[in-house]
Amino acid sequence: xxxxxxxxxxxxxxxxxxxxxxxxxxxxxxxxxxxxxxxxxxxxxxxxxxxxxxxxxxxxxxxxxxxxxxxxxxxxxxxxxxxxxxxxxxxxxxxxxxxxxxxxxxxxxxxxxxxxxxxxxxxxxxxxxxxxxxxxxxx
Numbered sequence: 474x475x476x477x478x479x480x481x482x483x484x485x486x487x488x489x490x491x492x493x494x495x496x497x498x499x500x501x502x503x504x505x506x507x508x509x510x511x512x513x514x515x516x517x518x519x520x521x522x523x524x525x526x527x528x529x530x531x532x533x534x535x536x537x538x539x540x541x542x543x544x545x546x547x548x549x550x551x552x553x554x555x556x557x558x559x560x561x562x563x564x565x566x567x568x569x570x571x572x573x574x575x576x577x578x579x580x581x582x583x584x585x586x587x588x589x590x591x592x593x594x595x596x597x598x599x600x601x602x603x604x605x606x607x608x609x610x611x612x
Contacts, residue, residue, distance in 0.1 A: 474492075475488050475489065475491070475492040475526075475542075477492070477525035477526045477542060478524060478525050480517040480519075480526075483515060483517070483526070484515060484526055485515070486499075486502065486513055486515065486528065489515070489526070489528060489542050492542050492544065493542050493543065493544065493545065493546065493547050494544065494545055495545055495546055495547070495593065497546075497547075497592060497593065497594060497595055497599070498540075498542075498547050500595065501540070501547075501549075501592065501599070502528070502530075502540075504603070505530050505537065505538070505606070506530075508603075509530070509532045509537060509610060510532075511530050511531060511532045511537065512530075513528045513529065513530055514528070514529045514530075514531060515527070515528055515529075516528075516529055523541055525541075525542075526542065527539050527540060527541050527542070528540040528542075532610060535609070535610075536552065537551075537606050537609055537610060538550060538551050538602070538606055538609075541589075543591070545593070546591055546592060546593040547591075547592055548589050548590065548591050548592070549589075549590050549592055549602050550587055550588065550589050550590075551587075551588045551590070551602060551605045551606060551609060552585055552586070552587055552588075552609065553576075553585065553586045553588060553605065553608075553609075554584060554585045554612070555584040555585070556612035557605075557608050557609055557612045558584075558586075560608045560611075560612070561576075561605060561608055564601075564604055564608075568597075568601040568604070569596075569597040569598040569601050571590075571598055572588075572590060572598055572601050572602075575588055575589070575590055576588060588605070590602055
């Protein structure tokens with residue numbers, strides 16, 4: 474069994490997928506890799522906010538999103554910075570009500586909002602996360 478807090482034992486993507494036990498995780502990762510021609514980077518975070526192994530997807534030096542494994546689902550962190558704010562807020566009224574609430578409740582720091590969104594299925598929320606990632610990619 475994968476221990477997300479053991480920094481001496483780096484997992485591979487497949488081990489993280491087994492830990493999550495939701496096929497959506499590999500679907501999400503595959504879609505990111507295909508759409509943006511990027512690879513995952515599995516990193517250990519020592520920050521007190523979200524300690525443990527996570528999966529980052531970067532393109533041209535910019536983090537598109539960070540995935541935090543959970544049992545049965547995963548959390549995607551998308552950063553909305555100053556460059557993305559107007560575009561993100563323009564599409565927000567069309568987005569899932571849950572994402573609108575996350576956006577409204579997320580405090581801004583240094584001109585950024587770090588949106589933490591739990592994904593369990595490939596419904597509207599899933600599609601909206603990809604819209605935010607696309608805005609991030611283009612900025």
